[in-house]
Amino acid sequence: MLWPFLLCLLWATAPTAWAQFGMTKTTGADYGAPPTVTSVSGKLDAVLDFDYHTYSGPSDTVKTRAMNGSIPGPTFVFSAGDTVRILFRNKMTGPNPAGVMNEYRTPETTNLHTHGLHVSSLSPQDNVKLEILPGEEYQYEYQIPKDHLPGTHWYHPHHHGSTALHVGGGAFGVLIVQDPAGTLPAEVEAMGMGQVLCFSHMGTRALTEIASTSGDTWFSVTGATQDIVLLNGLTKPKLTMQPGEWQRWRMVFAGVDEALNIVLNSCELQLLAKDGVYLTSLPRTVTTIQLPPGGRADVAVRCPTAGTYTLSSTNRDITHDLATISVTGTAVASSPLATFKYPMPxxxxxxxxxxxxxxxxxxxxxxxxxxxxxxxxxxxxxxxxxxxxxxxxxxxxxxxxxxxxxxxxxxxxxxxxxxxxxxxxxxxxxxxxxxxxxxxxxxxxxxxxxxxxxxxxxxxxxxxxxxxxxxxxxxxxxxxxxxxxxxxxxxxxxxxxxxxxxxxxxxxxxxxxxx
Ligand SMILES: [Cu+2]
Known part of the structure; x- marks a missing residue:
């Protein structure tokens, strides 16, 4: 059947996928799940544009860069054994000072890193030595090993000298290696692929200085917020769940500087995987999800009582509200998750x-x-x-x-x-x-x-x-x-x-x- 494949292509290639499908990202209105591109018959073929992007938040506007016109870019979903082809196009057109090694430089040169994937570090796969210059494109082709563990990963630029500017500015997206049917306990499998929660932190003051040092003429901030913390590109969006319902949250911290210590009081957090690798014995009851920049956590979440809760990150001096969790509707009867050992490759x-x-x-x-x-x-x-x-x-x-x-x-x-x-x-x-x-x-x-x-x-x-x-x-x-x-x-x-x-x-x- 060709049409699902064509639909995937459309998602991947549409520079304004949100607008094309009548969706707009509205602060707090929903949790802003990124558009998803899923492999079909063992193949995923997508176009990814690294392009100028204007982020408009509640009180700030940032001229920055993003993937396919959205923070985050599309989520790519595929399976072990698949071939994943990404035509990566650098749409930059501005000044690109060469600078010097180990300083911020080449603000318009980029490439793509598949953070967490167990694939070759040589071309055409996860080779971060590549320099994709303004106006150039490169055909990445990843052979996902047949024994690749299912898990949650992410992609982002990795050109030495411009990574902080590009990733910190919002150019990233999520990668999911799917769980084959029948490999997880029934109550975990029943949660499906789950919800993508892609967090990011735009440190506007630091990024402005980095842009200036590297000779970038595009990045600019209008507004006074120094720490723009986003979930799927939104400020404190709302997630909805029923009392007693289990949900699988795929947390990705597309971060470049700060750490997140994520808490959700009054709810149960059962850790399944970190950095896309299942715990050797899962689940593990935790009170805090400790995400370094770049870290991921797959977490089964259950809130027993109807109400409105806040997903937040609490450090000693910094608290960020990340999302509003609305627990509403008919209570669901559910059991604790049984202990399970995932067979490792x-x-x-x-x-x-x-x-x-x-x-x-x-x-x-x-x-x-x-x-x-x-x-x-x-x-x-x-x-x-x-x-x-x-x-x-x-x-x-x-x-x-x-x-x-x-x-x-x-x-x-x-x-x-x-x-x-x-x-x-x-x-x-x-x-x-x-x-x-x-x-x-x-x-x-x-x-x-x-x-x-x-x-x-x-x-x-x-x-x-x-x-x-x-x-x-x-x-x-x-x-x-x-x-x-x-x-x-x-x-x-x-x-x-x-x-x-x-x-x-x-x-x-x-x-x-x-x-
Ligand atoms: Cu360091």
Whole structure:
């Protein structure tokens, strides 16, 4: 049947998909679920335009950039084994100063990162080395592995030097790898694909300074709000549920600086997955969803009593109201969720009792900026660590209490941590920010994809300014695939810390300290 496929294409290609279907995003009117593009017969073929966009909120107007004319862009839904083709078009036309490495630069150059997907880091897949210049387009084609775990991920630009401006400004969208029928307990499967809750934080003061430094002539803010916090592009929208009803919320924090500590008093939060990976034993009762910038959480939510509640993020000094939860209508009879162990694919097999083949110490440190193992990012071919394909790696983390550590392509399993209700030994993450300092140890398997492994702080202003490094997975049975650890990388030059960057560091420290 061709028509569903054509409909998908229409969704994907329509630059103003909301308007075309008679929908407008109205503050607080609904929860603003992004338009969805779903694969058909194993294929998803979409056009994604990175374009100028004007955000109009209750008290602010921001000239920024977004995907397909909407914050967030379309949600792409597909399954393990699918082929996902995205024709990515950079519609920029303005000045694009080259700038210097590890400073904000090239405001009109971009590319696409599939945050959380377990796919190759080489072209035409998740290669963030690509530079897609203004007016250029690139055909991405992702082969989703047949054993890819179902989960919630997201996409966003990742050109070193312009990531904070682009992602912080609103250019992102959600990715969902679907659950095959019959793989989840009936009461979880009955929640369906669930609701997409894509949060973002537009720090207008920081972004204005970043735009200015990079020579951008487009980004501008009219209004006085310094922290525009959005859910699906809306200010405090309303979600509706029945008393006793279970809903699956796919929370994505498309964030670039702050952390969110999400609470919903009077309701039950059962954690199913973090960063798109099911807990080794689910569900887990939690009081707070701790989302670093870039983090995701799949949560089963149930509110027993009719009423109006507020989904909010509470840190020590900052409270953001995120949504109004209206619990109304006929009460639904429901049971607690039974404990369940999801069968994990080979690349996510439990490594708690598996000896590592190699170890590596990763230290992300610094104040307003930060660095990876005390060196600034130099190039896409300097490697901090070489790892053989098919081995188990054990990495120790330092600095993850101030700088959310993100590793592309390969999620990692926590084997040692100062645990809290949200972070426990055995959990998998791809972005980790902890409340306690000290060392965290993780393990992962270099199971499938030879190529560069990108490591960076997910405070993207830090990443743009040098807080990024690379490891490399080489195929030991291919004599031509070699890797050498780079010696004598230049030390990060000391520099003055702008006020806003210091502020971000303080906010993150406060946020971390309160959990
Ligand atoms: Cu950082």
């Amino acid at each position: 080979a690349y996510l097999t439990d490594l708690l009792n598996t000896a590592a083949n190699a170890t590596f110490a990763l230290n992300i440190n610094g104040g307003g900026g930060c660095s990876v193992n005390n060196v600034a990012f130099t190039s896409m071919t300097n490697y901090l660590s070489c790892m053989e394909l098919g081995t188990v790696q054990e990495w120790s983390f330092q600095g993850q209490n101030a700088h959310p550590i993100h590793i592309h392509v390969n999620p990692y399993q926590i084997t040692s941590i100062a645990a809290d209700e949200y972070h426990q030994v055995g959990d998998w993450h791809d972005t980790l920010l902890t409340s306690a300092g000290g060392q965290v140890t993780v393990r992962f398997r270099t199971a499938d994809f030879p190529g560069p492994v990108v490591i960076h702080c997910h405070i993207l202003a830090h990443e743009d300014r040098g807080c990024m490094g690379l490891a490399y997975i080489y195929n030991g049975s291919n004599a031509n695939d070699t890797c050498v650890v780079s010696a004598a990388l230049p030390l990060l030059a000391p520099r003055s810390v702008p006020f806003w960057a210091a502020l971000v560091a303080v906010v993150v420290t406060i946020a971390s300290g309160s959990r």
